[in-house]
């Protein structure tokens with residue numbers, strides 16, 4: 001991959017990470033705020049289900065955060081955009097659509113077929 005393209009993805013991923021970390025922060029604050037307002041049982045039930053939703057969101061967020069951090073590490077050590085299965089370059093269009101991917105479209109398709 002060319003220098004210019006690497007820069008592009010580095011900026012994109014850094015920006016995504018920053019946004020996500022900001023959001024994660026807000027989710028945690030939401031959890032804390034809510035625990036103070038759950039007085040009676042009904043409130044608590046609502047709170048529990050809200051917290052469940054928030055924890056699921058957080059779980060998804062933290063998985064994506066890890067993927068982005070890994071992609072940024074790969075950018076630094078020069079392995080970004082290389083498929084981790086067949087070690088071929090991943091198409092730039094695929095990376096633009098999904099910058100955290102570590103698989104080329106062929107390997108991804110194969111893997112999905114296996115999962116089914």
Ligand SMILES: [Zn+2]
Pocket residue numbers: 083084085086087088103104105106107108
């Ligand atoms: Zn591959």
